[in-house]
Amino acid sequence: DSGVTQTPKHLITATxxxxxxxxxxxxxxxxxxxxxxxxxxxxxxxxxxxxxxxRAKGNIxxxxxxxxxxxxxxxxxxxxxxxxxxxxxxxxSSDPLxxxxxxxxxxxxxxxxxx
Amino acid sequence: AQTVxxxxxxxxxxxxxxxxxxxTYDTSESDYYLFWYKQPPSRQMILVIRQEAYKQQNATENRxxxxxxxxxxxxxxxxxxxxxxxxxxxxxxxxSARNFVFGPGTRLSVLP
Numbered sequence: 540d541s542g543v544t545q546t547p548k549h550l551i552t553a554t555x556x557x558x559x560x561x562x563x564x565x566x567x568x569x570x571x572x573x574x575x576x577x578x579x580x581x582x583x584x585x586x587x588x589x590x591x592x593x594r595a596k597g598n599i600x601x602x603x604x605x606x607x608x609x610x611x612x613x614x615x616x617x618x619x620x621x622x623x624x625x626x627x628x629x630x631x632s633s634d635p636l637x638x639x640x641x642x643x644x645x646x647x648x649x650x651x652x653x654x
Numbered sequence: 655a656q657t658v659x660x661x662x663x664x665x666x667x668x669x670x671x672x673x674x675x676x677x678t679y680d681t682s683e684s685d686y687y688l689f690w691y692k693q694p695p696s697r698q699m700i701l702v703i704r705q706e707a708y709k710q711q712n713a714t715e716n717r718x719x720x721x722x723x724x725x726x727x728x729x730x731x732x733x734x735x736x737x738x739x740x741x742x743x744x745x746x747x748x749x750s751a752r753n754f755v756f757g758p759g760t761r762l763s764v765l766p
Contacts, residue, residue: 541698572754576697581745581758627697642689642749645699 542566545630545646553654557618560649562630564611570594571613572643573605574629582629588613620653627651656681658748658757666763667736674721675731675760677746686750688722688729693759694742702744705729738764 542565584597588607631643667673746757
């Protein structure tokens with residue numbers, strides 16, 4: 540157990556629908572990052588939050604949004620889903636005292652399948 | 655912008671042998687960190703090893719070691735005494751205060 544919890548582990552939904560993915564960071568980590576990994580692809584950075592505020596944005600579609608709550612958990616909202624959104628969505632967190640030292644701690648991911 | 659390149663999409667190694675995975679990066683920053691992550695079939699992302707750019711000594715973690723050539727912006731991963739459980743995708747990653755960039759990955763197969 541990495542300490543980063545993602546739910547649900549698997550999600551199957553239809554095109555046009557909206558889903559919410561949840562992430563609880565490792566205890567003490569203030570930063571949360573969201574990544575998308577399509578089949579046999581690398582990691583695509585979506586967005587970063589630090590202590591409730593958006594810190595950096597990657598190639599995140601306008602149909603996607605995220606937020607980080609006061610208890611530091613984060614949610615990634617995906618709407619108007621398309622078949623191409625099927626992917627593994629990772630959440631990662633990092634240590635605010637040593638943000639660059641130890642890389643990320645990744646959750647186990649949410650596998651989203653859009654049918 | 656920082657980029658990370660892994661020129662070997664796939665590699666294979668015989669069990670108990672040694673294999674080296676290549677990684678190069680491009681940056682104008684002076685303070686950064688480099689990582690290798692492993693993603694086995696379970697898809698979990700696992701940190702294998704890290705290297706601080708300001709350290710000249712190459713990092714080592716058991717059977718895993720790196721060859722860090724800062725001037726050449728090269729950061730290769732050597733796996734010694736390869737085991738079947740080493741079969742995975744390996745991602746090289748660059749981290750600075752502003753960026754965290756992953757390479758495209760190298761798929762490593764371990765042959766019994």
